[in-house]
Amino acid sequence: MLALMERSTLARILTQATGVKGEADTWQTEEDHRLTFYLGQPGQAMIVANVAKVRFDEEFIQLTRVGRDGELFVTYDAVHGLGVVLPEGERGRRAGFL
Numbered sequence: 001m002l003a004l005m006e007r008s009t010l011a012r013i014l015t016q017a018t019g020v021k022g023e024a025d026t027w028q029t030e031e032d033h034r035l036t037f038y039l040g041q042p043g044q045a046m047i048v049a050n051v052a053k054v055r056f057d058e059e060f061i062q063l064t065r066v067g068r069d070g071e072l073f074v075t076y077d078a079v080h081g082l083g084v085v086l087p088e089g090e091r092g093r094r095a096g097f098l
Contacts, residue, residue: 004077007056014054017084027054032088037063038081039074045081048072 014020019033029035035051053064061079063072 005079007076010061010076010079010082011056013082017082018086019084022054025056028052032086034066034085036083036085037074037079038083039078040080042080049085 014022014027017035019030020027020035021030022028029052034049035054037048037051038045039048040046048063048065050066050069051063052066055062055064060073060075063074064070065072
């Protein structure tokens with residue numbers, strides 16, 4: 001059975017995410033950090049990249065993306081993963097690539 005994301009779980013994830021600051025209902029990335037949300041079912045996820053701000057509402061999440069990408073509103077149970085994109089200088093080198 002697939003576990004659904006809950007508001008409290010997402011808040012704990014954001015608390016521990018590198019380059020993310022906030023509390024309660026509003027979370028924002030530090031300069032050059034970005035969030036990537038994975039929506040839907042594992043293996044069939046839609047990726048929402050370049051998220052700089054997350055706002056919690058009682059029944060949904062408001063994701064604000066950088067640039068002209070605008071905003072996206074999703075329910076908590078639509079989220080099944082979250083990634084942090086670090087600034088270029090903090091990413092380090094990948095094995096096998098210069």
